[in-house]
Amino acid sequence: MIETADVVIIGSGIVGSSVAYHLAQAGCSNVLVLEREAHQGKGSTGKSMGGVRAQFATPVNIQMSKYSIDFFSNFDEVVGHPGDYRAHGYLFCATNEKHLTYLKANKERQNALGVTNVEWVAAEDIVKMVPQLRVDDILGGTFCPTDGFVDPHSVMMGFMLNAREKGVRLWLDTQVTGIDVECGDSSPLSKALTSQRTPNESSRIAGVHTSRGFISTRVVVNAAGAWAAEIAKMAGAELPVEPLRRQLVPTEPFAELPQRFPMVIDMSTGFHFRREGKGILLAWNDPQETPGFKTEFDTSFIEKILTHAASRVPVLAEAEVNPRRAWAGLYEMTPDHHAIIGPAPNVEGLFFVNGFSGHGVMHSPASGRITSELVLQGYSDLVDAKQLGVERFAEGRTLEETAVL
Numbered sequence: 005m006i007e008t009a010d011v012v013i014i015g016s017g018i019v020g021s022s023v024a025y026h027l028a029q030a031g032c033s034n035v036l037v038l039e040r041e042a043h044q045g046k047g048s049t050g051k052s053m054g055g056v057r058a059q060f061a062t063p064v065n066i067q068m069s070k071y072s073i074d075f076f077s078n079f080d081e082v083v084g085h086p087g088d089y090r091a092h093g094y095l096f097c098a099t100n101e102k103h104l105t106y107l108k109a110n111k112e113r114q115n116a117l118g119v120t121n122v123e124w125v126a127a128e129d130i131v132k133m134v135p136q137l138r139v140d141d142i143l144g145g146t147f148c149p150t151d152g153f154v155d156p157h158s159v160m161m162g163f164m165l166n167a168r169e170k171g172v173r174l175w176l177d178t179q180v181t182g183i184d185v186e187c188g189d190s191s192p193l194s195k196a197l198t199s200q201r202t203p204n205e206s207s208r209i210a211g212v213h214t215s216r217g218f219i220s221t222r223v224v225v226n227a228a229g230a231w232a233a234e235i236a237k238m239a240g241a242e243l244p245v246e247p248l249r250r251q252l253v254p255t256e257p258f259a260e261l262p263q264r265f266p267m268v269i270d271m272s273t274g275f276h277f278r279r280e281g282k283g284i285l286l287a288w289n290d291p292q293e294t295p296g297f298k299t300e301f302d303t304s305f306i307e308k309i310l311t312h313a314a315s316r317v318p319v320l321a322e323a324e325v326n327p328r329r330a331w332a333g334l335y336e337m338t339p340d341h342h343a344i345i346g347p348a349p350n351v352e353g354l355f356f357v358n359g360f361s362g363h364g365v366m367h368s369p370a371s372g373r374i375t376s377e378l379v380l381q382g383y384s385d386l387v388d389a390k391q392l393g394v395e396r397f398a399e400g401r402t403l404e405e406t407a408v409l
């Protein structure tokens with residue numbers, strides 16, 4: 005007997021899990037999630053720093069963050085599983101006038117979109133939050149107290165457990181190897197699911213080939229993270245998503261910084277850090293990194309990041325680092341550093357929810373909701389989803405997020 009599902013989701017990371025949750029919440033639970041690994045979270049989700057923030061530059065990212073942070077603050081009650089949201093804040097530290105102008109414009113935009121709690125802070129306020137910070141060149145900054153962190157693994161598991169309680173199926177150890185598209189009219193089911201958008205009647209989803217056999221479906225959601233372009237190609241679609249290595253360095257237990265302080269961003273270098281348990285988690289976007297599926301940690305990165313760390317927080321020069329505890333994962337980058345969410349223009353029934361460019365954890369609630377609404381009703385009540393569609397690149401409507409860490 006051929007397996008069937010109303011919706012097949014490829015990838016069970018935090019994004020695929022959120023889509024499954026939101027579909028099930030909306031009453032669509034004949035959903036099958038396919039994951040090639042034996043466990044969830046082996047992709048980027050398990051490598052993430054867990055940062056969540058509303059301090060973005062573009063309206064759509066601010067809107068997605070606002071919804072997501074509100075969601076995280078009620079996650080445990082609503083989803084019924086812990087998400088470990090900690091509202092410790094994000095503190096952006098400006099070292100020149102350009103930074104200040106940039107933060108001012110962002111703050112106004114954030115305020116206009118309902119994020120009203122972003123505060124201006126002077127160097128004196130910053131020192132109160134993190135006394136060990138070198139502030140001689142800091143002109144000021146912004147602090148948002150509801151920014152903070154979640155535990156990405158817990159959020160992913162919470163979404164998926166809740167979805168499974170409602171009937172969603174998860175197949176682990178199941179690699180997607182191909183996608184069938186066909187010509188002709190839609191079945192009544194697929195018409196109901198995709199009635200609002202029929203960009204090209206001649207090409208539509210017919211099913212998915214996997215290492216466990218064929219699954220007949222009219223709707224496929226591509227939630228394959230850094231591997232999303234390969235999945236799109238299987239259906240004959242183009243998706244501009246590229247993997248880019250990202251490395252994180254935890255210190256050994258370090259008591260010389262406060263037990264609780266915000267994520268601190270040194271805008272002069274992009275170096276940022278937060279507390280992780282007894283140690284400090286150090287992050288920096290190495291401009292020399294080039295696209296590719298590299299996930300091994302490069303030990304030469306330690307010296308580079310410690311140089312930035314010691315320059316901004318001199319006491320961090322004393323921190324010990326065990327290279328074996330450092331790790332690398334993949335960002336899924338798009339040309340304008342914004343997610344691609346929406347139907348594939350040339351394949352009816354194929355939906356993208358990809359290319360989060362470093363923000364997939366924090367935007368997982370919003371992206372799950374937007375995708376579920378697009379699948380079930382053809383539009384989103386949350387944002388104008390047209391702006392997130394992949395066709396923006398061909399149509400010259402790119403968004404360009406500049407607050408990328």
Ligand SMILES: Cc1cc2nc3c(=O)[nH]c(=O)nc-3n(C[C@H](O)[C@H](O)[C@H](O)COP(=O)(O)OP(=O)(O)OC[C@H]3O[C@@H](n4cnc5c(N)ncnc54)[C@H](O)[C@@H]3O)c2cc1C
Nearest residue numbers: 015017018019040047048049053055180229333364365366
């Ligand atoms: C070091 C690092 C730090 C980060 N920090 C943050 C942060 O602070 N805040 C934030 O919001 N984001 C952060 N991110 C980004 C965030 O982790 C990602 O955007 C997010 O996890 C993407 O989730 P996903 O579910 O789309 O992808 P993934 O978690 O990668 O899941 C995709 C899944 O698809 C599966 N898959 C792929 N191909 C197939 C196939 N052919 N068949 C079956 N299954 C398949 C994979 O096995 C994988 O499990 C960070 C990323 C990294 C690497």
